[in-house]
Structure formats: structure tokens, C-alpha cells
Amino acid sequence: MNSAKALRSLYKSSPYSQTPLCDFLLPSFTQVTSRRDYASITTSSESPKTEPAPEALKSETTAKRRRPLTKEQQQFLDSALRVNQAGELAAVLIYRHQTPPITRSHPHLRPLMHHMYSQEAGHFSTFNALLAKHRIRPTAMYPVWTAAASTLGWVTGLMGREAAMACTEAVETEIGGHYNGQVRVLLSWLKEMEEKGEEVGEELRELVDTLKRIRDEELEHLDEAVGEGAKEARPYELLNRAIRSGCKGAIWISERV
Numbered sequence: 217m218n219s220a221k222a223l224r225s226l227y228k229s230s231p232y233s234q235t236p237l238c239d240f241l242l243p244s245f246t247q248v249t250s251r252r253d254y255a256s257i258t259t260s261s262e263s264p265k266t267e268p269a270p271e272a273l274k275s276e277t278t279a280k281r282r283r284p285l286t287k288e289q290q291q292f293l294d295s296a297l298r299v300n301q302a303g304e305l306a307a308v309l310i311y312r313h314q315t316p317p318i319t320r321s322h323p324h325l326r327p328l329m330h331h332m333y334s335q336e337a338g339h340f341s342t343f344n345a346l347l348a349k350h351r352i353r354p355t356a357m358y359p360v361w362t363a364a365a366s367t368l369g370w371v372t373g374l375m376g377r378e379a380a381m382a383c384t385e386a387v388e389t390e391i392g393g394h395y396n397g398q399v400r401v402l403l404s405w406l407k408e409m410e411e412k413g414e415e416v417g418e419e420l421r422e423l424v425d426t427l428k429r430i431r432d433e434e435l436e437h438l439d440e441a442v443g444e445g446a447k448e449a450r451p452y453e454l455l456n457r458a459i460r461s462g463c464k465g466a467i468w469i470s471e472r473v
């Protein structure tokens with residue numbers, strides 16, 4: 217059995233095999249690729265293969281120029297999408313482990329927990345697809361974040377409703393701010409491209425819209441958590457500071473490795 221097959225069978229027998237990550241992740245770990253293709257983000261058509269007619273030449277001079285992303289922009293996107301995928305993995309695992317104890321003791325929270333979990337699973341699928349499409353490797357810390365997020369969800373779930381909600385509030389505060397920062401950077405690129413008369417690719421616009429939508433959903437989770445007693449957790453300050461510091465550290469590390 218080669219190493220890819222061995223990893224796949226090991227993964228399928230693990231408790232995480234139901235997380236919608238395995239099909240995507242294993243090829244990424246076992247196929248080392250260096251080429252990342254963002255060309256479609258800013259270029260959407262091929263150059264004409266035949267000599268253009270004079271009318272076409274005239275319209276070409278008035279058409280907006282297209283240019284690929286710079287190396288720095290590509291690196292920013294690599295890093296941003298890698299962190300986002302890791303963050304969404306963590307969110308899925310936190311909710312998965314919190315849900316059983318919380319809904320057992322507070323059945324009225326079942327729809328809310330299900331709603332938040334479903335949205336996180338959707339976010340995770342989105343970033344899995346983007347990483348696969350642009351051939352970005354997941355963070356090397358993936359197994360560590362898997363264990364840490366599962367433990368955090370399990371512990372705060374056992375501590376009770378308020379602690380689970382305080383966890384959501386802390387995580388979403390950091391993640392909402394993180395997505396906001398990415399949206400600001402991408403909007404500054406769009407503005408610069410438009411000012412220079414360059415064409416903005418449809419894919420880049422779609423990415424901005426996706427990040428805005430996900431940010432808004434994270435901030436909704438934050439509001440729901442506060443409404444469900446996050447601030448009544450004991451010890452609230454300690455939980456809030458510890459979890460937010462953990463998120464900041466995880467983001468910092470995942471951006472780099």
C-alpha cells in the first residue's frame with residue numbers, strides 16, 4: 217500500500233472521517249504542488265490568435281487592461297485562504313463537540329446550534345474548494361488545530377450553555393475582525409485596479425462578496441451567543457481572554473506554516 221492509500225485508510229477509520237474535510241485534505245497532503253494559479257482571478261479571456269481588424273484595434277485601446285495579481289497579492293491570498301480554512305475547520309469541530317451536551321440540557325438551543333453548525337460547515341466547504349482550486353496547501357498545524365478545537369468545544373460544552381456561548385462570542389469576535397481585515401485589503405486592490413483603469417476579474421469580486429457574507433454570518437453568531445448568555449459565563453473574563461488569545465495565536469501561526 218502506498219503512503220497516500222495508507223493515509224486515506226487511516227483517516228477513514230478515524231473519528232474525524234465524518235468531517236467533510238477528508239476527501240479534500242488527503243490529496244493536498246500527498247500531492248506536493250508548487251504551482252498556484254490565480255490567473256483566472258484577474259484574466260478571463262485569451263489573447264486574440266489572429267490579426268485584429270482595425271475596428272477591433274480601436275476598441276482594444278479603449279478596453280480596460282487585464283493583469284495578473286502580483287506575487288505579493290498571491291502570497292496574501294495563499295495565506296488568507298489557508299487561515300480561513302483552518303478557522304472554519306475549528307468552528308465546525310467546536311460546534312460539533314458542544315452540541316450534544318448543550319442541546320441535552322437546553323433543548324430550545326437545538327435549532328440555533330444546528331443553524332450555526334450548518335453555516336460553519338458551509339464556510340468550511342467554501343474554503344476547501346478554494347484551496348483545492350488554487351492549489352494552496354492547508355496549514356501544517358491542521359492536526360494540532362483539530363485536536364485543540366475539539367477539546368475547546370468539548371470542555372466549554374461540558375461547562376454549560378453560558379461557557380459555550382462565551383466561547384462562540386470570543387471566537388467570532390476574532391474571526392469577524394479577521395475577515396473584515398481581508399475584505400478591507402481586497403477592496404483596496406479593487407479600488408487601485410479601477411483607478412488604474414485595469415479590469416477587475418469576476419472571480420476577485422466574487423471572493424470579496426464571499427468573504428463579506430461569511431463575515432456577516434460570523435457576526436450573527438456572535439450576536440446570538442451574547443443573546444444566549446455568553447456574558448453570564450463564569451469566569452467570563454478568563455474564558456474570553458484565553459480563547460481570544462488562542463485564536464490570535466492560531467491565526468498568526470497558520471498564516472506562516
Ligand SMILES: [Fe+2]
Pocket residue numbers: 304307335336339430434
Ligand atoms: Fe465560519
Ligand SMILES: [Fe+2]
Pocket residue numbers: 307336388433434437
Ligand atoms: Fe461562526
